[in-house]
Amino acid sequence: MEIERTNLELVGREDVHDLAAVLGTVGHEEPGGRHLVEDPCPAEFTWDYEKGARPRLDRLYEKAKAAQWNARTDLDWETAVDQERLVVLSQMAGPGSLRWSPQDVAGTVLERWGDEEWLRLGMENQNWMLSQFLHGEQGALLCTAKIVETVPWIDAKYYAATQVMDEARHVEVFSRYLDEKLSGHYPINAHLGLLLDDIIGDRRWDMTYLGMQIMVEGLALAAFGFIHSMTQEPLLKQLLRYVMADEARHVAFGVLSLQEHYAQLTDAELRERQEFAFEAAVRMKDRMLMQEVWERLEVPAEDVVTVMSRAPGRDEFQVLLFSKIVPNLKKLGLLDAAGGWLREKFAEMGAIGFEDLADAAQEADAEADGSPAARNLA
Ligand SMILES: [Fe+2]
Numbered sequence: 001m002e003i004e005r006t007n008l009e010l011v012g013r014e015d016v017h018d019l020a021a022v023l024g025t026v027g028h029e030e031p032g033g034r035h036l037v038e039d040p041c042p043a044e045f046t047w048d049y050e051k052g053a054r055p056r057l058d059r060l061y062e063k064a065k066a067a068q069w070n071a072r073t074d075l076d077w078e079t080a081v082d083q084e085r086l087v088v089l090s091q092m093a094g095p096g097s098l099r100w101s102p103q104d105v106a107g108t109v110l111e112r113w114g115d116e117e118w119l120r121l122g123m124e125n126q127n128w129m130l131s132q133f134l135h136g137e138q139g140a141l142l143c144t145a146k147i148v149e150t151v152p153w154i155d156a157k158y159y160a161a162t163q164v165m166d167e168a169r170h171v172e173v174f175s176r177y178l179d180e181k182l183s184g185h186y187p188i189n190a191h192l193g194l195l196l197d198d199i200i201g202d203r204r205w206d207m208t209y210l211g212m213q214i215m216v217e218g219l220a221l222a223a224f225g226f227i228h229s230m231t232q233e234p235l236l237k238q239l240l241r242y243v244m245a246d247e248a249r250h251v252a253f254g255v256l257s258l259q260e261h262y263a264q265l266t267d268a269e270l271r272e273r274q275e276f277a278f279e280a281a282v283r284m285k286d287r288m289l290m291q292e293v294w295e296r297l298e299v300p301a302e303d304v305v306t307v308m309s310r311a312p313g314r315d316e317f318q319v320l321l322f323s324k325i326v327p328n329l330k331k332l333g334l335l336d337a338a339g340g341w342l343r344e345k346f347a348e349m350g351a352i353g354f355e356d357l358a359d360a361a362q363e364a365d366a367e368a369d370g371s372p373a374a375r376n377l378a
């Protein structure tokens with residue numbers, strides 16, 4: 001008989017909506033700025049070099065080779081970016097913008113905010129978000145290098161090697177955009193940091209895939225898509241479009257590889273994967289509180305809890321951010337394995353929706369021939 005693990009054991013708190021507990025987990029700077037994670041997963045050689053033994057992975061590898069682009073020459077880095085103007089424009093857009101009504105902020109320090117403070121919030125939010133994209137991309141770079149080492153199949157090693165190059169390019173573009181076009185950097189969010197450490201520190205090779213290709217990259221794809229559709233800034237728009245074309249392939253790689261591996265796991269092993277997916281989802285949800293921004297703006301924790309629990313559109317936005325993850329967990333059988341345990345957990349979190357979503361644009365990207373620059377994507 002299976003022993004049910006509680007939320008406290010899985011994610012360190014009983015109520016997944018406990019915002020004060022989320023804020024209580026803080027990151028810390030390490031001496032010398034180095035962050036080391038022990039990797040207990042054995043590297044595996046294969047002597048079976050037969051290319052194309054897994055035809056779908058082989059096809060993805062061939063597509064990936066032709067889809068490379070050059071971050072330095074394919075994007076127009078001369079584009080002038082007026083961050084202040086863009087924030088003001090987005091805040092005038094109404095719902096979903098980071099400028100809340102007097103009722104939403106009543107009783108908190110935000111009540112006394114004027115144009116200047118709201119502008120600062122918008123700019124800090126953008127600096128923070130792009131910084132988290134940057135750190136997440138570095139996580140992907142390390143994770144895919146690890147997949148090259150640990151996955152047992154030659155076709156997957158080949159494919160993962162192309163993804164290492166993709167992720168290097170993504171780190172390059174976000175880093176450059178932050179340096180040249182925005183107004184400041186943030187350290188890695190405490191919850192994102194814990195999640196990346198968990199993924200890299202796991203000794204089972206398939207957990208890297210689940211944590212990175214399905215969870216982190218699935219969320220990134222939804223977030224990039226949202227910002228791509230909202231932003232008025234042409235360089236960011238183009239940059240995100242190119243990155244998304246790569247990410248579509250990465251998510252497809254995860255689904256293809258895990259479908260084969262999960263088919264031969266026991267129920268107990270599948271349940272461990274469900275728990276891992278739940279923990280990852282909670283970390284990603286916690287990250288959305290953008291606590292480092294509030295800290296920099298010196299908003300007290302109790303006020304953050306108040307405004308964030310009232311923030312208009314926050315629940316819908318959360319479902320949207322999980323919209324690429326849920327359909328893939330379903331395809332992998334994880335949503336409904338073990339009596340639908342994960343489905344219940346996602347419902348409790350308020351993250352379920354879009355479970356049968358098939359994204360034609362994303363599938364086309366994963367299957368595309370030629371680089372985004374050659375395809376003239378914008
Ligand atoms: Fe990436």
Ligand SMILES: [Fe+2]
Pocket residue numbers: 140167217246247250
């Ligand atoms: Fe990726």
